Amino acid sequence: MAFFIAFLAGVILFYSLHYFPYTSSIIFFLFLAGLIFKKRYLLIPVLAFGVLYAFFRYAPETDFSNIRGKEIIVSGEFSPGAVAASTGKFIQEFHVSSAADEETGKALKEIEGKDIFIFSDAEFKAPSRSGYEIAVKIGRDHRKFNPGMAENNNLYANLIEVKDLRGGKKNIWAVFEDARARLNRYVTENFSADSGALVSAITTGQRSNMSEGLKDAFNSTGLAHILSISGTHFGIFSVLLFGLFRFVIKFLPYSWLQRITLYFTPSQGAAALSLPFMLAYLALSGWSIPAVRSFIMISLFLIGLLIGRKRFWLNSLLFAAFVIVLWNPEALFSLSFQLSFIAVLFIGGSIDYEKDEENLEAQDSKGAEEQKILLRFFASALRILRASVLLTLAASLGTAPLVAYHFHYFSIISPLSNLLITPLIGFVLLPLSLLSSCIFLFTGHYMFGSLVKTVTDITAYSVRFMAELPFSDIKIPAFPLFAVIIFYAGFVFYFFVSKKKLVPVITSLLMIAYLSAHIFLRGGEMGITYLDVGQGDGAVIELPDKKVVVMDTGKNGREVSAFLKYFGIKSIDALVLSHADSDHAGGADYLKRRFGVKELWDSGRIIYQEGNSTGIVRRILERGDVVEGKGYKMYVFHPYREFYTMSSDSDNGGNNSSLVLKIEGRNKSFLFTGDIEEEAEEDIIHLGKWLKSDVVKVPHHGGSTSAYKPFYDVVSPEIAVISAGRDNAFGHPHQDTLEMLEGAKIYRTDMNGAVKITEKDGQLHVKTYRDFMFSKTRNLAGEIKNIKRLFEVW
Numbered sequence: 001m002a003f004f005i006a007f008l009a010g011v012i013l014f015y016s017l018h019y020f021p022y023t024s025s026i027i028f029f030l031f032l033a034g035l036i037f038k039k040r041y042l043l044i045p046v047l048a049f050g051v052l053y054a055f056f057r058y059a060p061e062t063d064f065s066n067i068r069g070k071e072i073i074v075s076g077e078f079s080p081g082a083v084a085a086s087t088g089k090f091i092q093e094f095h096v097s098s099a100a101d102e103e104t105g106k107a108l109k110e111i112e113g114k115d116i117f118i119f120s121d122a123e124f125k126a127p128s129r130s131g132y133e134i135a136v137k138i139g140r141d142h143r144k145f146n147p148g149m150a151e152n153n154n155l156y157a158n159l160i161e162v163k164d165l166r167g168g169k170k171n172i173w174a175v176f177e178d179a180r181a182r183l184n185r186y187v188t189e190n191f192s193a194d195s196g197a198l199v200s201a202i203t204t205g206q207r208s209n210m211s212e213g214l215k216d217a218f219n220s221t222g223l224a225h226i227l228s229i230s231g232t233h234f235g236i237f238s239v240l241l242f243g244l245f246r247f248v249i250k251f252l253p254y255s256w257l258q259r260i261t262l263y264f265t266p267s268q269g270a271a272a273l274s275l276p277f278m279l280a281y282l283a284l285s286g287w288s289i290p291a292v293r294s295f296i297m298i299s300l301f302l303i304g305l306l307i308g309r310k311r312f313w314l315n316s317l318l319f320a321a322f323v324i325v326l327w328n329p330e331a332l333f334s335l336s337f338q339l340s341f342i343a344v345l346f347i348g349g350s351i352d353y354e355k356d357e358e359n360l361e362a363q364d365s366k367g368a369e370e371q372k373i374l375l376r377f378f379a380s381a382l383r384i385l386r387a388s389v390l391l392t393l394a395a396s397l398g399t400a401p402l403v404a405y406h407f408h409y410f411s412i413i414s415p416l417s418n419l420l421i422t423p424l425i426g427f428v429l430l431p432l433s434l435l436s437s438c439i440f441l442f443t444g445h446y447m448f449g450s451l452v453k454t455v456t457d458i459t460a461y462s463v464r465f466m467a468e469l470p471f472s473d474i475k476i477p478a479f480p481l482f483a484v485i486i487f488y489a490g491f492v493f494y495f496f497v498s499k500k501k502l503v504p505v506i507t508s509l510l511m512i513a514y515l516s517a518h519i520f521l522r523g524g525e526m527g528i529t530y531l532d533v534g535q536g537d538g539a540v541i542e543l544p545d546k547k548v549v550v551m552d553t554g555k556n557g558r559e560v561s562a563f564l565k566y567f568g569i570k571s572i573d574a575l576v577l578s579h580a581d582s583d584h585a586g587g588a589d590y591l592k593r594r595f596g597v598k599e600l601w602d603s604g605r606i607i608y609q610e611g612n613s614t615g616i617v618r619r620i621l622e623r624g625d626v627v628e629g630k631g632y633k634m635y636v637f638h639p640y641r642e643f644y645t646m647s648s649d650s651d652n653g654g655n656n657s658s659l660v661l662k663i664e665g666r667n668k669s670f671l672f673t674g675d676i677e678e679e680a681e682e683d684i685i686h687l688g689k690w691l692k693s694d695v696v697k698v699p700h701h702g703g704s705t706s707a708y709k710p711f712y713d714v715v716s717p718e719i720a721v722i723s724a725g726r727d728n729a730f731g732h733p734h735q736d737t738l739e740m741l742e743g744a745k746i747y748r749t750d751m752n753g754a755v756k757i758t759e760k761d762g763q764l765h766v767k768t769y770r771d772f773m774f775s776k777t778r779n780l781a782g783e784i785k786n787i788k789r790l791f792e793v794w
Contacts, residue, residue, distance in 0.1 A: 004318035005496065006035075006043040010050015011329050014058070018776045019786050054329045062110050064155055067101075067138050068727060071160060072108060074099045074116070075133045080181035082123035083208045089119045091156075094132075102135060111155075120159040135160040140727040144532045145753030145769045146559050147478070147794040148408070148566025176283035179441050180204045183284075186440065190449070195456035201227045202425065203433050205286040214460065217467035219407065222396055222414025226425055230290035230340055231297070234278065236426050237434060238298050241277050245270035271302040278302075281434075289324060289331055290340040296320035297344075313348045314495070317341065335406060339399050342488075345495065346398025350390050392418040401487045401511065404476045408565050413472040421462055429455045477522070477568035478793040479515050485790070487511040518793075526632060526665040526759040529794070530697065532749040532769065533559045535725030535732070536583030537674070539697070540564065541663065544631030547573040550591065551661070551672055557587020561594055563754075566794065571596035574619075578658040578674030580606045592616070603639055603659050621659060635662045637691065638676065638684050645679060655700060656680040662693060667762040671715060673699035681711035688714060694764060695719045695757055698741070702733020702748075712740045719764060720744040721755055756794060767794070 009031065016024040028051075035043050076097040082090040094116050099108040118136060136157035143152060184206045187196045197210035207215075207227055218224045226232065249257070249266040260269065278295060285291045300316045321341055324331050331337050396414045404410055411417075432448050432455065440446045466472060490507025494500065527542040533554030540563055541549040550572050553560050564572070575597050577585045589612055591597065597616050604620035623640035626633060638660035645656040658674025671693035676684075677700060684691065696717040699706040701724040720741045724732040733748065745766075747755045753769025772794060774786050 001315050001318055002040065002043055003046055004315075004322045006046040007050040007053075007322060008318075008325060008332070010047045010052075011054040011325055011332055013047075014051045014054035015329075015333065019774050020783050021778055022780060022783055023787075053326075057329050061153070062114065064110065064138070065141070067108060067111065068140055069138060071102045071135060071137045072099055072111075073102050073133065073135055073163065074111070075131065078118075078124045078132060080124075080177050081184055081206065082120075085119065087119075089121060090123045092118050092120065092124055094118050094134075097131075114155065116155045116157050118157055118159050133163045135163055140729070142534055143726060144534055144559055145773075146532050146563055147529075147754060147769065147772070148562040149559060176280065180206070180284050180286065183437055183440060184209075186446065190446070191453055192457070194460040195453055198227075198456050198460055199429075199433050199452060202229065202233060202430055203437050204284055205229045205288050205291065214464070217464045219409065220411060220413075220467040220473040221417040221421070221463055222392075222411030222473075223417055223421055223463060225339075225343065225395070226422065228290050228336070228340075229285040229288060229294075231294045231344065232422070232426055233285075233430060234281070234291070234294040234298050236430055237281055238274055238278060238302070240431060241274040242267075242270045242302075245273040275299060275302055284437075289334060289336045292324055292327075293317075293320045293337075293340050293344070296323055314345075317344055317348065335402070338402060342402065343395040343399050346394040346491075347391050349491075349495065350394035389415055389419065392422075398491075401484045405479065405481065405484050408476050408478065408568050409473045410476055411473045413466055413469065417463070417466050421459065421466075424455070424459055424462075429459060475565070475568035475570055477519050478566050479518055480791045480793055482790045483511050483514050483518075486514065526663075526668070527756060528663075528670055528695075528758075529563065529754055529756040530721045530723055530747075530749060531559045531563055532753045533583075533723065535701065535728045535730070536586070537578070537697070537701075537723045538584075538587070539672070539723075543629055544665070545629050547629065549574045549576060551576045552578055552584040552674075553587030553591055555583050555586040557590035560587060560591060564595060569595070571598060574599045574601050576601040576659065576661065577606060578661075578672070579603065579654050581654055581675065584658075584674065601659075603657060605639075605654075605657050621661075631666055633664045635664065635690065636660070637662060637687055638680060643680075643683065658699075660684060662690070665759040668694045668759045668764055670694070670757070671696045671717070673697055675700040675706075677703075677705040678708040681706065681708040685710050685714050691715050693717055695721065696744075698722045698733070698737065700732075701725075701728075701730070702737040703730065704734040704736045707734065707736040707740055709740050717741075717744045719757065719766065720746050721757070722746065722748045722750075724748060724750045726750045754794075 013024055013028050013031075016027075031047065032044060035041070035047070074094070074096045076095045079093040079095065082092040085091050096111050096114050096116060099111045100106060101108060116136070116138075118134075124132075136159055139156040139158065142156075145151065184200050184204055187199050187203075188209060190196070191199060193209075193211065194214055197207070197214060200206040200209060205228070210227070215224075215227075218227055246266050246269075249260070249269050252260070264272070278299060282291055282295045297313075297316045297320050300319065321332075321337075324337065392415050396411065396418075400410055429452065432452050436446050436448045436452055446452075486507050490504035494504045524544060524546075525542075526544055529540045529542075531538045531540065531554065536554040537552040538554035538557075538560050539551040540560065541551060543549065548564070548569055548571075550560055550564075553575075572591065572595050575588065575591060577588060577600070579585070579602075585606065588600075589609075592612060599617045599619055600613060601619045601621055603622065621636045623636055623638055625636040628634075636659065639657050643657065655675035655677050656679045658676050658680070659672070660674065660676060660680075661672045663670045663672075669692075671691070673696065681699070691711075691714045693715055694717060696715050696719075698720050702722040722733045722737075728750070738746065747766065747768065749755060751770075755769075756767045758765045758767075772789070772792070774789055775782065777783055777786065
């Protein structure tokens with residue numbers, strides 16, 4: 001156990017050196033001193049090996065800026081199983097073995113060995129792992145950087161032409177990938193959307209086809225672990241295989257059995273026969289981290305049966321972690337790895353605790369009269385029920401801080417849903433779907449299809465029903481990473497240093513106190529976050545009276561949704577749409593479905609689909625309207641009822657009818673301008689001092705059609721925020737606009753990511769996503785900034 005811990009500690013120290021060089025160095029030498037003091041000299045080279053291994057496997061992030069937008073020739077292999085995109089195209093992963101610029105023929109070494117995601121009109125159903133030479137156009141940089149959103153660094157490209165099919169040889173793993181794709185395709189085509197997505201998730205690990213609504217329902221009910229092939233799936237599969245093979249061996253002819261048992265027991269034979277099938281299931285599941293961890297742990301148990309030795313669960317867990325990190329050191333920092341191993345760690349700890357309690361009960365009951373059979377039965381049932389609840393609570397509470405930190409919720413209904421739904425999935429749906437899948441792959445017939453569909457429909461309905469119950473989960477606002485560190489530090493001490501139960505109790509109480517102080521003392525100030533929604537507009541306004549206003553949604557509303565979830569927000573007090581263009585209002589319906597929108601504000605010039613705003617109060621704003629609240633006022637400057645654009649271009653006409661809204665706080669003011677252009681700017685400059693604002697959201701993404709100098713002279717902003725997409729096709733913001741903003745501090749979402757401006761103590765405080773995130777550093781000043789970030793939220 002100490003060997004694995006030392007190796008993993010070395011890997012962690014290497015990566016922490018990038019962000020905390022001085023602190024990590026001090027910890028490293030303290031670790032060495034501790035090993036020397038304890039006379040554990042053999043562990044010193046293991047620790048050093050961990051550091052060196054991570055160093056040699058480390059791959060710096062690749063900069064693809066020089067190939068974006070270019071047409072290139074790539075050779076490599078398609079992975080089977082394309083995913084249908086919302087645009088109607090297919091997305092399929094392609095592993096690049098070599099690449100060259102189509103125009104110059106120059107080799108592109110930076111893309112070799114990388115995976116790119118190809119958009120095409122059809123799925124490639126050619127033999128898996130066949131060699132292809134294709135022409136593609138690398139997509140523009142459409143990454144978005146916002147709090148609450150995972151960074152997507154995947155490289156995307158559009159397929160232009162298939163130049164050559166090289167016909168490479170299939171290897172054994174390609175056979176499994178073909179089988180996985182074939183099975184997913186059948187399930188998708190023959191099952192309903194929810195049923196097919198659930199069956200694919202538990203049999204092959206394919207979750208891309210699952211709707212957001214169903215994913216959210218599994219999250220809210222604490223059943224998300226079912227969707228990731230892990231211990232539950234491998235445990236049940238191994239038990240079924242072991243029992244089946246043991247049964248078959250015992251019923252062999254007596255003469256055969258007599259000879260076989262000279263060499264191994266039926267249990268050893270069953271264990272040996274189970275292992276290849278477990279490996280096949282691992283390959284079929286897509287080699288996810290939880291699946292690999294579960295396979296290793298269960299394989300160790302089966303090998304223990306073969307050699308007649310039992311293994312301690314913690315050693316098996318650490319060995320599994322060692323193998324995965326040896327395979328890919330960066331896996332140690334993936335959320336999937338962390339949740340998987342923490343859940344097992346807490347489940348194992350709860351089992352040890354339960355055994356200790358049972359031993360005490362056994363000692364207390366010595367000498368007691370033999371209980372009646374009925375009482376024994378009830379006692380056993382109660383023990384099983386208690387163990388089930390304990391395991392569920394252990395996994396849920398153990399992973400709760402990490403889940404709350406990343407996903408901002410805590411499932412209240414999790415113990416009940418796991419008690420009711422997990423057995424249905426684990427002991428009915430999973431065996432049926434696995435057996436049907438195996439038969440399908442060999443015969444083309446999905447034997448128990450009707451039964452699987454029925455059970456899956458019942459499961460999906462039950463999960464959605466429980467998720468919609470009041471208080472099924474609690475939305476948790478963002479909190480500092482330091483709170484998570486406090487919690488797990490106590491349990492690391494308990495599991496690996498000393499079994500003193502007081503330590504994790506104290507650290508848990510410290511975390512709760514820290515979180516309570518952070519969450520309940522927050523607020524009371526005007527804060528506006530201009531989100532990075534790409535080529536569009538979207539902002540979230542936190543008012544002094546703690547009301548939340550959303551100003552435009554971006555193209556799909558996902559960035560706004562993720563940000564609201566980040567702060568644990570369930571409802572929007574007012575959704576304001578400046579005008580109808582999709583880059584400003586395209587996500588309105590998405591937000592209405594996912595949040596309780598109380599009021600919808602617009603200029604009255606937007607036409608909505610009938611029925612999609614039921615129960616929402618619509619307020620039409622025009623020039624002269626004022627909305628007041630505690631510590632703020634909102635003024636509407638444009639448009640007015642008699643305003644009609646002179647432009648013949650319908651797009652420009654919509655732009656010039658954008659709402660222009662000014663929010664005035666206690667001392668500072670913020671101006672929102674939508675996409676107004678010169679015509680509308682000229683129409684409102686007569687308002688003079690009313691337009692003067694400390695912060696302006698620059699109209700129309702900084703385009704030249706909005707570069708009207710008299711307008712900017714009247715507004716005279718201290719800070720200008722430009723919302724534009726990275727590497728956008730329009731060239732926004734234009735140089736003319738930037739020159740007119742000379743004298744103002746300019747922030748751009750395409751360069752800075754999300755921008756937050758807060759009015760506090762009569763001053764404006766600016767925070768950008770780039771400054772907010774941890775950054776690699778080699779100096780003390782940079783490390784101090786990273787330490788401060790441990791205690792900060794957006």
